[in-house]
Amino acid sequence: MKVEISKTFDVNAPSKDVWDFMTDVKKVSTCIPGAEYLEDLGDNRHSVLLVVKVGPIKSKYRGEVYLKNIDEEKQIIEIEGKGTDIKGKGGANMELNGAIVAKEDNLTEVVGDSTVTIQGMLAQFGSRMVEDVSNQLFLQFTKSLSSKLEGTEENKDVNDSEDNTLSGMAVASAALRGVSGRLMDKIKGKDE
Amino acid sequence: MSKCKTSPEVGGMGHSVKRKEDARFIRGQGTYVDDVVRPGMVYMDIVRSPYAHAKIKSINTEKALAHPGVAAVITGETLKEYNLHMMPTLMSDTQMVLPIDKVCYQSQEVAAVIGTDRYSVADGIELVEVEYEPLPVVVDPFKATDSDAPIIRDDKEGQESNHIWHWEEGDKAATEEIFNNSDVVVKERIYIPRIHVASIETCGCVSEFDKATGQLTVWMTTQAPHAIRTVLALVAGHVGLQEDKIRVISPDIGGGFGGKVPVYPGYVIAIAASVVTGLPVKWIEDRRENLQADSFARDYHMDCEIAADKDGTLNGLRIKTLADNGYADAAANPSKYPAGMFSICTGSYDFKNAFVEVDGVYTNKPPGGVAYRCSFRVTEAVHAIERMVDMVADEIMMDAAELRMKNFIPKDAFPYHSPTGWEYDSGDYHAALQLAMDNIGYDELLKEQKEKRERGEFMGIGICSFTEVVGAGPSKDFDILGIKMFDSSEIRIHPTGKAIARFGTKSQGQGHETTYAQIIAEELGIPFTDVSVEEGDTDTAPYGLGTYASRSTPTAGAAAAMACRKIKAKAKKIAAHLLETSEEDLEWEVGKFSVKGVPDKAVTIQDIAFAAYTNHPQGLEAGLEATHYYDPPNLTFPFGSYIAVVDIDSGTGEVKVRRFMAVDDCGNIINPMIVEGQIHGGLTQGLAPALYEEISYDDEGNITGGSFMEYLVPTAVETPHWETDKTITPSPHHPIGAKGVGESPTVGAPPAIVNAVVDALSHLGVKHIDIPITPEKVWRAIHKNEVA
Numbered sequence: 016m017k018v019e020i021s022k023t024f025d026v027n028a029p030s031k032d033v034w035d036f037m038t039d040v041k042k043v044s045t046c047i048p049g050a051e052y053l054e055d056l057g058d059n060r061h062s063v064l065l066v067v068k069v070g071p072i073k074s075k076y077r078g079e080v081y082l083k084n085i086d087e088e089k090q091i092i093e094i095e096g097k098g099t100d101i102k103g104k105g106g107a108n109m110e111l112n113g114a115i116v117a118k119e120d121n122l123t124e125v126v127g128d129s130t131v132t133i134q135g136m137l138a139q140f141g142s143r144m145v146e147d148v149s150n151q152l153f154l155q156f157t158k159s160l161s162s163k164l165e166g167t168e169e170n171k172d173v174n175d176s177e178d179n180t181l182s183g184m185a186v187a188s189a190a191l192r193g194v195s196g197r198l199m200d201k202i203k204g205k206d207e
Numbered sequence: 208m209s210k211c212k213t214s215p216e217v218g219g220m221g222h223s224v225k226r227k228e229d230a231r232f233i234r235g236q237g238t239y240v241d242d243v244v245r246p247g248m249v250y251m252d253i254v255r256s257p258y259a260h261a262k263i264k265s266i267n268t269e270k271a272l273a274h275p276g277v278a279a280v281i282t283g284e285t286l287k288e289y290n291l292h293m294m295p296t297l298m299s300d301t302q303m304v305l306p307i308d309k310v311c312y313q314s315q316e317v318a319a320v321i322g323t324d325r326y327s328v329a330d331g332i333e334l335v336e337v338e339y340e341p342l343p344v345v346v347d348p349f350k351a352t353d354s355d356a357p358i359i360r361d362d363k364e365g366q367e368s369n370h371i372w373h374w375e376e377g378d379k380a381a382t383e384e385i386f387n388n389s390d391v392v393v394k395e396r397i398y399i400p401r402i403h404v405a406s407i408e409t410c411g412c413v414s415e416f417d418k419a420t421g422q423l424t425v426w427m428t429t430q431a432p433h434a435i436r437t438v439l440a441l442v443a444g445h446v447g448l449q450e451d452k453i454r455v456i457s458p459d460i461g462g463g464f465g466g467k468v469p470v471y472p473g474y475v476i477a478i479a480a481s482v483v484t485g486l487p488v489k490w491i492e493d494r495r496e497n498l499q500a501d502s503f504a505r506d507y508h509m510d511c512e513i514a515a516d517k518d519g520t521l522n523g524l525r526i527k528t529l530a531d532n533g534y535a536d537a538a539a540n541p542s543k544y545p546a547g548m549f550s551i552c553t554g555s556y557d558f559k560n561a562f563v564e565v566d567g568v569y570t571n572k573p574p575g576g577v578a579y580r581c582s583f584r585v586t587e588a589v590h591a592i593e594r595m596v597d598m599v600a601d602e603i604m605m606d607a608a609e610l611r612m613k614n615f616i617p618k619d620a621f622p623y624h625s626p627t628g629w630e631y632d633s634g635d636y637h638a639a640l641q642l643a644m645d646n647i648g649y650d651e652l653l654k655e656q657k658e659k660r661e662r663g664e665f666m667g668i669g670i671c672s673f674t675e676v677v678g679a680g681p682s683k684d685f686d687i688l689g690i691k692m693f694d695s696s697e698i699r700i701h702p703t704g705k706a707i708a709r710f711g712t713k714s715q716g717q718g719h720e721t722t723y724a725q726i727i728a729e730e731l732g733i734p735f736t737d738v739s740v741e742e743g744d745t746d747t748a749p750y751g752l753g754t755y756a757s758r759s760t761p762t763a764g765a766a767a768a769m770a771c772r773k774i775k776a777k778a779k780k781i782a783a784h785l786l787e788t789s790e791e792d793l794e795w796e797v798g799k800f801s802v803k804g805v806p807d808k809a810v811t812i813q814d815i816a817f818a819a820y821t822n823h824p825q826g827l828e829a830g831l832e833a834t835h836y837y838d839p840p841n842l843t844f845p846f847g848s849y850i851a852v853v854d855i856d857s858g859t860g861e862v863k864v865r866r867f868m869a870v871d872d873c874g875n876i877i878n879p880m881i882v883e884g885q886i887h888g889g890l891t892q893g894l895a896p897a898l899y900e901e902i903s904y905d906d907e908g909n910i911t912g913g914s915f916m917e918y919l920v921p922t923a924v925e926t927p928h929w930e931t932d933k934t935i936t937p938s939p940h941h942p943i944g945a946k947g948v949g950e951s952p953t954v955g956a957p958p959a960i961v962n963a964v965v966d967a968l969s970h971l972g973v974k975h976i977d978i979p980i981t982p983e984k985v986w987r988a989i990h991k992n993e994v995a
Contacts (some may be wrong), residue, residue: 016905036547103317103337134341135257135313138909 105135259908276327408461431753711751732798895957
């Protein structure tokens with residue numbers, strides 16, 4: 016299955032700081048729940064580990080992140096990621112186009128468009144949840160990123176589970192909130 | 208058959224006697240494969256592929272083997288040592304048992320774990336680490352033959368594309384000529400998606416090999432135990448398994464519907480594991496494995512065209528079909544034609560000519576398919592013709608019933624030779640449709656629909672007048688590995704007049720223990736309660752090809768009648784001896800021979816049975832038994848007319864089947880209650896694909912309909928009240944005039960429901976909707992003009 020995710024968010028930090036942070040895979044991976052940076056493979060390729068727990072399914076993906084294009088002048092970045100479950104339960108590929116836009120001195124907009132292709136168990140059973148899971152992942156990521164760049168790292172998100180894996184319970188409850196929120200919107204007659 | 212020949216106590220044909228097998232089933236005392244427990248038995252579970260197409264880079268079994276409950280992990284490399292990693296399919300194709308270097312569909316078997324208990328092997332499969340390298344995937348069969356499509360079967364020499372076969376039937380030029388000279392041509396692409404039989408019991412086996420005697424016993428969920436034994440002997444002869452040392456036992460079966468005809472890799476792995484270890488090995492699929500990896504049914508993309516005249520005369524039919532076979536052509540198709548009996552698609556109508564062609568392709572999906580409660584590809588054929596006839600009616604603005612009546616093959620035209628080569632045995636299509644229309648009040652429904660339409664309500668009436676082709680089958684059209692498709696009955700009358708009858712078929716819930724006994728009761732006058740019926744054990748039952756394609760009554764039922772007649776001929780000799788008269792002076796009346804004109808001077812079949820062991824005439828062998836192998840001279844052609852009435856909620860798109868009238872004609876009826884039960888079940892299994900069921904795939908080949916969360920099997924809540932009736936047109940060539948009924952309702956129900964839905968929406972310009980007709984599809988059809 017393919018999931019397309021487009022996100023824009025603001026960070027209260029100078030654009031250069033954001034750019035430096037976002038092009039450093041090691042730093043970025045500290046913001047992704049369940050992610051662990053393994054090694055620099057050279058040539059803009061990095062090896063990472065990602066643990067995702069969705070309900071009873073705990074998947075450990077070993078992946079490679081490739082910074083395909085880093086254009087500092089235009090402030091755009093193209094990233095390719097691919098990962099496979101280390102037990103052979105499936106895999107995922109990601110293509111991400113990111114852009115950094117300086118809005119004010121201390122305000123930067125981050126724009127990200129990504130397409131994620133999922134194969135295996137997660138695609139079969141998680142298809143109804145993946146969008147909500149992605150949103151939740153993203154939310155945790157931006158919070159963590161903001162706190163690191165804005166220097167408020169102590170304010171850990173309450174949803175962060177202790178072992179820093181993407182917590183199944185947190186994701187599931189957030190996903191359920193997402194679903195029930197949409198339902199409520201429909202009942203209230205709101206357009207999606 | 209207006210009147211029963213036998214008393215209710217004897218319970219011959221036409222009596223709705225209660226099913227003998229239900230005494231154990233309703234008490235939960237049936238014996239299914241998973242009930243079989245053998246001393247020292249070990250368990251097996253299967254590692255399955257998450258990818259639809261991928262190279263296998265490595266399989267690491269170390270961690271699994273370290274688990275205390277895991278005894279062994281079997282991979283393709285293990286089986287290759289015995290040359291058992293590949294197996295032949297019924298369609299002369301090959302199929303992996305376990306892969307060596309790549310997987311070709313999601314959920315494909317990758318490795319098997321053997322262990323001491325069910326829990327350990329479930330844990331064990333989690334510990335097997337497989338490294339894959341994903342390959343490009345072929346999901347859309349229309350893109351399978353593109354020049355840039357990856358070749359799925361690169362293991363097959365000379366296979367340079369994903370095209371498997373082309374097959375055609377009928378006169379192409381003559382049909383073309385008809386199309387050029389007709390007033391109207393109606394065209395539509397009709398898709399029947401992949402569905403699954405989803406029987407209550409999943410597949411599995413217990414395989415036990417005795418190293419001392421070389422005897423292999425396999426308890427197996429199979430509809431065709433004898434055929435399986437022969438196949439096993441043919442493919443595993445080289446490892447020392449010969450047919451006399453193989454015993455296949457098919458115990459009670461919890462629903463087959465065609466899904467238990469194929470040989471799945473799991474069976475072969477379990478058998479191999481038991482032969483290697485000398486231990487009994489149990490393998491039982493879970494529900495997901497069953498839905499995702501076992502053979503599918505249908506998956507036909509049909510480009511249909513009908514040529515007709517403005518007055519409603521149907522002239523010609525043309526269908527070009529793309530068959531999505533998945534990774535291998537492993538169809539459970541015993542006919543000699545790759546598309547089975549699809550050329551029956553001219554249906555109940557007297558077309559001047561027809562031309563049918565089918566192309567089979569490989570895709571990265573599980574192999575199959577099975578004839579889900581139908582003779583192979585009949586459901587697809589009936590769906591195509593019954594949809595298209597309605598489209599013609601819509602095009603020329605003629606009533607759908609009137610159009611059918613005008614074009615039905617007339618009653619006096621039987622035996623009828625269809626333009627695609629079939630000889631229909633008997634039929635009275637006008638009578639069946641008329642009865643259905645009278646029963647449901649067709650004219651009043653039309654009036655009601657008109658009024659509702661004026662009020663903006665959506666109500667539809669749909670007809671399906673199907674002709675079925677069952678009872679596989681005559682050897683000119685059928686064989687399995689060259690074995691002709693006869694079936695058998697062996698009947699032995701004990702001295703006390705009770706009997707045991709054994710058959711080459713295998714009931715999966717159809718009620719054979721009752722209906723076969725009733726045929727014997729009818730023929731010999733022995734009460735049906737005095738006849739024990741046995742099937743499914745290759746050591747005891749006579750050779751037969753099994754139960755599917757509604758073939759049990761047409762073949763084994765006929766064999767029972769013929770065996771009874773052999774017994775009766777001998778009984779007559781004994782009766783003449785007992786009554787001290789000549790055979791010519793005797794007459795038969797249910798259960799006894801009497802001297803003509805002296806009805807008091809008679810001997811019952813029970814008297815004769817006793818005499819057969821105690822006082823048989825000199826020169827005549829003792830005993831009273833006979834065996835008959837019945838090779839049918841032709842297929843049988845049951846038919847029927849179904850009318851569905853649906854109401855549609857325009858707000859939600861939900862379709863509600865308000866009424867459903869099913870008039871069936873299956874020839875002479877053995878047990879009306881069982882026939883009605885078959886029809887109720889079959890109609891529900893026809894409702895299912897019409898509105899709910901589909902095994903679907905996304906672009907990467909992930910199964911998106913692979914659990915009961917997505918694969919919606921109708922429950923009592925969704926199932927409407929079925930109204931049934933019958934006409935009786937006996938088969939002229941069958942010994943008891945019966946035709947078989949198991950599959951008619953599954954075949955006939957979907958087009959009736961689709962026709963009703965399309966009829967409800969026809970004034971909006973809706974011409975066709977593919978099944979399953981989900982609320983979303985209906986909602987979109989209703990609102991497509993409103994939404995910008």
